Amino acid sequence: MAKKTKKKKVRREYTKADIKELRAHSKAKTPVAKIAKLMKRSVGSLRQKALKLGISLGHRR
DSSP states (O other): OOOOOOOOOOOOOOOOOHHHHHHHHHHTOOOHHHHHHHTOHHHHHHHHHHHTTTOSSSOOO
8 A cells, every 4th residue: 555645835935915915805804714715825824924914814803
């Protein structure tokens, strides 16, 4: 039986366009899961970047 190798995650830098898009989604209050699918990034990655930029993501109660 052939052994399955684990696919290595490749880190992608955030471009200026990515940051601009993230800020726009933040303003529009788009759900984080939806942003993750659109930008092809993980929810955790988006939350970390938003935290560093000082913007909020997702729903607000």
